[in-house]
Amino acid sequence: MILIINLNKYKLHDLEFIRPITDLLDDSKVIHYKTLKRKDLEKADKVIIAGTSLKDSDYLKELDKFSWIKSYRKPFLGICAGMQILGLIHGAKLKKAKEIGVTKLKTKTDSMLKKITQAYSLHQYSITLPKGFTKLAESDKCIHAIKKDNLYGVLFHPEVINKELIKKDIICI
Amino acid sequence: MxxxxxxxxxxxxxxxxxxxxxxxxxxxxxxxxxxxxxxxxxxxxxxxxxxxxxxxxxxxxxxxxxxxxxxxxxxxxxxxxxxxxxxxxxxxxxxxxxxxxxxxxxxxxxxxxxxxxxxxxxxKDQLELINELVKEKFKVKIVKVAADGLDESWIGKIIDKTIIQDLIDLNKKNGLNIAGEGGELETEVIDCPLFKK
CATH class of the missing domain: 3.40.50.620 (HUPs)
Incomplete structure (x- = not known):
């Protein structure tokens, strides 16, 4: 089972940031980060932290709720705000970088993102590269993908363009 | 809000x-x-x-x-x-x-x-979307068409299960977007649960 962690402040945004991901997966469960329990993480085979709207940033004030990521060893994908959280938990800093729409990317040729040349962006911030992580993709403005062991973060939204990343690649990690 | x-x-x-x-x-x-x-x-x-x-x-x-x-x-x-x-x-x-x-x-x-x-x-999946509209009792009329396989005879038709099947057939034949997202068909809502009687 893939656990989808929801960051949305408003339930109406679940149709925009959560449903497009669950539609791509056969076996998933959605839990909001405010109600996440350790046993939810233990039951999951993999975790995705989904993105949220441009105006939602409450999660930045509650980073302590994500401290479990530091010791998490199962496959993990942070999307957009999820990548910001992954980086911040590992010591990265937020960096102002607004991108809305299709963004051209340069990707690391030996990574699972190697075929990706463009992506859908909807963010105000990226992050600096956290210590020990590898940069897998970047745009002209900022870092777009990072990796360390089983922990992946993408700033772009693969549920919009690059659906294979969720349908196939994340399932294969 | x-x-x-x-x-x-x-x-x-x-x-x-x-x-x-x-x-x-x-x-x-x-x-x-x-x-x-x-x-x-x-x-x-x-x-x-x-x-x-x-x-x-x-x-x-x-x-x-x-x-x-x-x-x-x-x-x-x-x-x-x-x-x-x-x-x-x-x-x-x-x-x-x-x-x-x-x-x-x-x-x-x-x-x-x-x-x-x-x-x-x-x-949202285009077929799921159009099926959900019918299920939720939206009465939707086709008012404009612009795609291969959709001629003027489609204008005025109400989207129901039969029309959806015809759109699925056209999708299989020439890749038509069933929900008309690319402007293949434009629609007008005639009735829906939010309308006051």
Whole structure:
């Protein structure tokens, strides 16, 4: 089972940031980060932290709720705000970088993102590269993908363009 | 939260309105009356929106635009600003399904105006969307067609299970987008659960 962690402040945004991901997966469960329990993480085979709207940033004030990521060893994908959280938990800093729409990317040729040349962006911030992580993709403005062991973060939204990343690649990690 | 809905009278904006109204207060509708029938941004025609707004008992902000790429976004921004000023909206709802061109431009305008942007149909499977409309008792008429396999005989037809099957057959034959997202077919909502009798 893939656990989808929801960051949305408003339930109406679940149709925009959560449903497009669950539609791509056969076996998933959605839990909001405010109600996440350790046993939810233990039951999951993999975790995705989904993105949220441009105006939602409450999660930045509650980073302590994500401290479990530091010791998490199962496959993990942070999307957009999820990548910001992954980086911040590992010591990265937020960096102002607004991108809305299709963004051209340069990707690391030996990574699972190697075929990706463009992506859908909807963010105000990226992050600096956290210590020990590898940069897998970047745009002209900022870092777009990072990796360390089983922990992946993408700033772009693969549920919009690059659906294979969720349908196939994340399932294969 | 008080929301405005970008409303054309077609199935997608009406269905987005329906979904948003279950969770938030809808304060007004916004319609851009584009003089460019080939606009990538706005659905045409919108001549029924005044009547539909009455049936929904919602105020309507209707603004004309030449539909030129350079100015239509500015016209849209003015309309949303008016909704923010007159109805104190805190967010905007759109019926965007797959068009990144439309969605990203509206997201940018909402960001500039410090408004939430909601796209409740975003990335929804086209067949699932059209089936859900019928299931939720939306009566939707086809008013314009522009695709191979869709001739004038389709205009005026009400989308039901038979029409959906015909659209599926056309999709298999020539790849037609069943939900008409690329302008293959434009629709008008004749009846829906939100209409006052």
């Amino acid at each position: 008080r929301l405005a809905v970008l409303f054309s009278g077609g199935k997608d904006s009406a269905f987005a309105l329906y979904k948003a109204s279950k969770l938030h207060k809808i304060s007004c509708l916004i319609t851009l009356d584009s003089k460019n029938p080939d606009s990538y941004m706005f659905h045409t025609p919108v001549d029924k929106v005044d009547f539909l707004a009455q049936r929904l008992s919602l105020p309507l902000i209707k603004i004309s635009t030449l539909g030129k790429k350079e100015t239509e976004l500015q016209d849209l921004k003015l309309a949303i600003q008016k909704a923010k000023r007159d109805y104190k909206i805190q967010g905007l709802v759109t019926g965007a399904v797959a068009s990144i061109y439309q969605a990203s431009r509206i997201q940018s305008i909402c960001h500039e105006l410090d408004l939430y942007c909601f796209n409740p149909l975003w990335q």
